[in-house]
Amino acid sequence: MPQKQREKFFRFYLPLFLFLVFLLFPFYWMFATTFKSDVELYNLKLNPFLIHTWSLANLKHLFFETRFLRWLYNTFFVAITSTVISLSASLLAAYGIQRIRFKGSNLMGIGIFFCYLVPPTILFIPLATMIFKLHLWDSLWALSLIYPTFLIPFCTWLLMGYFNSIPKELEECAMMDGASRMWIFWRVIIPLSLPGILSAGIFAFTLSWNEYLYALTFISSSLKKTVSVGLVTELVRGDVYHWGPLMAGALFGSVPVALVYSFFVEYYVAGITGALKE
Amino acid sequence: MAEVVLKNVGKKFGDVVAVDDFSLTIRHGEFMVFVGPSGCGKTTTLRMIAGLEDITSGEIFIDDRKVNHVPPKDRDIAMVFQNYALYPHMSVYQNMAFGLKLKKVPKDEIDRRVGETAAMLGILDFLKRKPKELSGGQRQRVALGRAIVRTPKVYLFDEPLSNLDAKLRVQMRLELKKLHEQIGTTSIYVTHDQIEAMTMGDRIVVMKDGRVQQVGEPLEIYMHPVNRFVAGFIGSPTMNFIEGVRVEKEGEDLFVITEGLRLPVAAEKREALAPYAGREITLGVRPEDLSETEFPDAPGAFTAFVEVVQPVGNQIYVDVRVGGRDLLASISPQSRVKTKQDILLKARLENLHFFDADTEEAIG
Numbered sequence: 144m145p146q147k148q149r150e151k152f153f154r155f156y157l158p159l160f161l162f163l164v165f166l167l168f169p170f171y172w173m174f175a176t177t178f179k180s181d182v183e184l185y186n187l188k189l190n191p192f193l194i195h196t197w198s199l200a201n202l203k204h205l206f207f208e209t210r211f212l213r214w215l216y217n218t219f220f221v222a223i224t225s226t227v228i229s230l231s232a233s234l235l236a237a238y239g240i241q242r243i244r245f246k247g248s249n250l251m252g253i254g255i256f257f258c259y260l261v262p263p264t265i266l267f268i269p270l271a272t273m274i275f276k277l278h279l280w281d282s283l284w285a286l287s288l289i290y291p292t293f294l295i296p297f298c299t300w301l302l303m304g305y306f307n308s309i310p311k312e313l314e315e316c317a318m319m320d321g322a323s324r325m326w327i328f329w330r331v332i333i334p335l336s337l338p339g340i341l342s343a344g345i346f347a348f349t350l351s352w353n354e355y356l357y358a359l360t361f362i363s364s365s366l367k368k369t370v371s372v373g374l375v376t377e378l379v380r381g382d383v384y385h386w387g388p389l390m391a392g393a394l395f396g397s398v399p400v401a402l403v404y405s406f407f408v409e410y411y412v413a414g415i416t417g418a419l420k421e
Numbered sequence: 422m423a424e425v426v427l428k429n430v431g432k433k434f435g436d437v438v439a440v441d442d443f444s445l446t447i448r449h450g451e452f453m454v455f456v457g458p459s460g461c462g463k464t465t466t467l468r469m470i471a472g473l474e475d476i477t478s479g480e481i482f483i484d485d486r487k488v489n490h491v492p493p494k495d496r497d498i499a500m501v502f503q504n505y506a507l508y509p510h511m512s513v514y515q516n517m518a519f520g521l522k523l524k525k526v527p528k529d530e531i532d533r534r535v536g537e538t539a540a541m542l543g544i545l546d547f548l549k550r551k552p553k554e555l556s557g558g559q560r561q562r563v564a565l566g567r568a569i570v571r572t573p574k575v576y577l578f579d580e581p582l583s584n585l586d587a588k589l590r591v592q593m594r595l596e597l598k599k600l601h602e603q604i605g606t607t608s609i610y611v612t613h614d615q616i617e618a619m620t621m622g623d624r625i626v627v628m629k630d631g632r633v634q635q636v637g638e639p640l641e642i643y644m645h646p647v648n649r650f651v652a653g654f655i656g657s658p659t660m661n662f663i664e665g666v667r668v669e670k671e672g673e674d675l676f677v678i679t680e681g682l683r684l685p686v687a688a689e690k691r692e693a694l695a696p697y698a699g700r701e702i703t704l705g706v707r708p709e710d711l712s713e714t715e716f717p718d719a720p721g722a723f724t725a726f727v728e729v730v731q732p733v734g735n736q737i738y739v740d741v742r743v744g745g746r747d748l749l750a751s752i753s754p755q756s757r758v759k760t761k762q763d764i765l766l767k768a769r770l771e772n773l774h775f776f777d778a779d780t781e782e783a784i785g
Contacts, residue, residue, distance in 0.1 A: 312506035315473050320520035320571070321494040334510045 170397070176390035177201050184386060201387030210365055211392060214373035219399070221283055221358075221369060222351040225290035229347050230340065232291065233298035238328060240299070241306040242314065252303060259296035263356050266292070274361055285361045286369070290351045297350070298343040305339030306332065341410040349400050370396040423484040423497075423574035423607050424449050425470060430479035432465050432631075439465045441631040443479070447609060452601050454622030455611045457654070462631035463611045464579055470609060471577050472496050483574060499568035500577040503584060505560045507552040513539075513563050514548040520571045538570040541600075558589045565597075569604065578610040582617065594620060615655050619643065627651050644772075649781040652705050652774055658738065661711075661748045663704040664778065670698040677704055677775070681744025685720050687771040693785030694775055702784065705774035708738065711750035713758065714767035721768040725750075727760050739764065 175191075176184065180198035189195055205211050239245075240252045270289055279285040309332065317327045333340070358372045365377065374392040378385045404411065425447040432440040440462040447453045455463035468474040470481060472493035481488050488496050499520075507516050514535060521531045539545045542562045552560055561581060568576055581597075582590045598621055601608055612618055618625045619639040627634040627642065627650075635647045646652035652660050666679045668686075675686040675694055684704075686694055694702075714722050725741035725748065732738075732754065739750045739758055750766055758764055775784040 310504055310506060312502040312504055313508060315471075315493070316500065316502065316506040316567075317508075317519070318473070319471060319493045319496075319498060319500055321523040326523075331508060335508075 170394070173390045173394040173397075176386055177394050179387065181387060201391045204385070204388040205391045205395070209377055209388065209392075210368075210373065211370070211395070213366060214368050214370045215395070217283055217367060218352055218369040218371075218396075221286040221290065222348050224284075224287040225294060225351045226344055226347040228287065229291040229294035229298050230344055232295050233302055233343065234333070234336075234340065236295070236299045237302035237306055238332060241303045242311075243324075252300075255296045255299050259293060259300070263293065267356060267360050270357070271360060280361065281363050281367060283362075283367055286351075286354070286358055289357050289361065290347075290354060294347045294350060298347055301343045301346065302336065302339055305336055305343075309335050338410040341407050345403055345407055345411055348403060352400055424482075425575055425607060425609065426480075426482040427466070427470070428480045428482070430466070430469060430481060431477050432462070432469060432474065433477045438631050440469070443631075443633055445626060445633070445636060447607060450605045450607055452598075452608045452610065452621060452623045454618040454625045455609065455628060456613065456615055456618035456622075456625055457628035457634075459613055460630075461628040463613075463626075463628050465631075466628075467500075467577050467579055467609060467611045470575075471498060471500050497574045498577055499571050499573040499575075500579065501561075501564050501568050501581045503580040505552070505564040505584075507560060507563055507567070509552055512549050512551055513544065513555070513566075516552065516563055517548075517567045517570050519567065524571075534570050535566075538566045541569075541603075542566050557585050558593065561585060561593060565600070569600075572606075574607065576606055576608040578608065580612055581610075583612075583614070590617075597621065616657060619655065625655075627654060629654075645783070646774065647783050649703060649705065649776045649783075652776070652783070656707055658708050658749055658751065660705045660707045660774070662776075663706070663746055663748075665701050666704040667701055668694055668697040668699065670695070677702070677773075679704070679744060679746075681725075681746075682723050684723075684768055684773065685770060687773065689771065690773070690775065690785040697775075697777075697784065701778050703776040703778055703781070705776060706748075706768055707772065707774075708749045708751035709736075710769040710772040711748070711752070711766050712769070713750075713752045713756050714765050716767075717765055719767055721770045723766055723768070724763050725766050727758055727762050727764050730758055730760050741766065 175194055178194050178197050178199070178201070180196060180200055183189060183195055183198075236255065240248045240255075270292070274280055274285045274289065277285075279288070313331055313335075314327050317331055322330070353371060354369070355371045355375075358369045359376075362368055362372065365373070368376065370392065374389060374396065378389045378392065427443050427445045430440060430443040431438070443462075443466055445453075455466060457463050465474060469476050470483075472488065472491060476489055483496060483498070508519065511519070517535045517538065518531050521534065526534075535548070536545070539548055542565060544559060544562050544566060547555060547559060547563070552563065555563065561584075564581070578597075582593050585593060594617060610617075610621060622639055624636060624638055625642055626636050629650050635642055635651045637645075642651060642655050646655060649662065653662065663679060663682070666677045666682075669676050669678055675691050675698065677684050677686060716722060717724070723743060725743045727739055727741055728747070729740040730737060731740075735754060736751045737754055737756055737758065739752055741748050741750055741764060752758065752766075776782065777784055
């Protein structure tokens with residue numbers, strides 16, 4: 144192997160490979176556990192990394208003996224509604240703070256960021272009171288409205304950074320051409336910010352998808368649970384872990400997020416780096 | 422075409438004065454250049470004319486209409502920005518048609534105007550491309566086209582050529598000038614490059630620290646700068662300044678004297694300089710007003726020691742030392758001047774500049 148290739152192998156491909164193994168192993172573990180029978184799973188004499196006899200029993204348990212599909216639907220519903228609400232609010236907030244330099248706009252930006260720093264463990268009690276008074280207890284809308292409390296600050300900050308990378312002259316030029324603020328916002332800012340909006344959206348979607356604490360507190364009936372809460376509350380009974388269906392649920396619960404990421408990975412990277420390349 | 426009038430215009434950012442008491446009349450069809458070092462307020466002034474910046478004090482008129490509180494879109498102006506400000510997600514055609522569409526100009530009229538302008542600028546072949554597929558020069562043309570196609574009353578240029586490489590800049594400078602002669606619309610052009618200012622402007626405004634230093638035609642400013650700043654800013658290479666030069670009267674004649682240098686004052690400057698007899702002033706002499714001579718007794722001749730020789734082709738720049746001071750002379754390329762030798766130089770006396778040592782104002 145020539146010197147240059149060897150160097151590239153050790154400095155690039157080998158670390159990449161190790162990183163991939165580290166990253167993908169949990170998925171493999173979920174996959175392997177899903178397709179093993181209970182007998183094989185608890186037999187310590189067998190190699191735990193291999194599947195000796197394939198079994199669909201865990202999938203059957205997950206899909207037919209729990210309300211997994213319903214939970215999946217609930218999670219989608221909550222993730223999508225809260226993402227849409229958060230993005231709409233954040234786009235306007237971020238644009239306002241970043242570009243309409245009104246008095247106290249900086250302070251407002253910082254204030255919004257501080258909201259993000261308050262942990263849900265402190266917030267869920269007062270929020271519970273509010274949800275109760277709004278008669279949204281045990282309703283998916285409770286989550287759709289609560290998630291934006293941490294999604295909006297996050298998305299706003301991400302979008303503020305992104306808007307900042309769009310040259311101000313573009314807007315000024317449009318203004319002289321006779322465009323109104325809203326027109327500029329729709330026709331110039333939004334199209335140019337698509338990478339930023341997509342990455343904020345992916346973040347929001349993932350955070351809502353994985354959220355646990357609020358979903359656990361505000362939802363009690365089995366039909367309205369999300370995947371993260373449903374799996375843990377209904378497949379861990381007392382101190383009995385139904386590892387097979389649990390892992391199957393984890394696997395199928397993480398697939399949508401993985402798909403979302405892989406479809407938009409380019410936009411996502413551009414959104415994070417905030418670069419508007421000409 | 423339009424006349425732009427600024428009356429005592431001022432701009433403050435908090436406590437910082439960006440533009441102070443700026444008064445100027447820009448005539449119909451004039452190409453006016455604002456020039457000055459960065460932070461001198463030239464761009465701020467332009468932006469106030471555009472309506473992108475509020476005015477703290479004073480008044481701005483475009484064609485007798487006071488526009489202090491008129492939003493940019495209603496001022497009938499177009500601006501070309503340094504970074505072109507082309508919409509990256511739109512094609513060249515869409516970029517150029519943007520303003521016309523907003524004005525609800527009929528589609529075939531837009532097509533015609535964009536086509537004509539693109540042909541004039543030589544960008545007809547790029548109409549379908551996105552800005553990122555164009556070179557810097559082509560982008561700049563599109564930006565110009567976008568301004569021209571709207572046929573506004575006034576064009577504003579904010580350092581439009583600074584992002585181009587040197588060669589292209591010279592070419593675009595020429596094209597812009599031709600374009601202005603063809604279209605004839607009142608134009609205001611901001612630059613920090615004094616060569617751009619000299620070559621393009623019908624008139625130039627030299628600014629410093631938010632204040633107008635001098636307004637005039639390029640050569641007028643070059644020949645008769647009103648103060649030391651303008652004298653140093655306009656002209657390339659820059660003027661030599663010799664501080665602590667004594668003015669002495671000998672009979673009818675005046676001399677300016679410093680170590681190694683004794684220059685008679687030209688007749689037309691004598692009267693103005695006479696009150697300074699016995700005092701110290703600052704002497705300014707442009708490198709191109711120093712030439713090599715063979716006659717040591719010629720008026721204005723002096724000996725200098727050559728330190729560095731820089732031939733540039735049509736001229737030779739010679740760094741010389743006279744009485745402990747460094748001077749730059751721009752002499753004929755035929756000269757056989759060598760480093761570490763004495764050279765006999767002669768100053769063109771009628772072109773000497775004198776500045777008050779305290780106020781730095783020009784004398785005479």
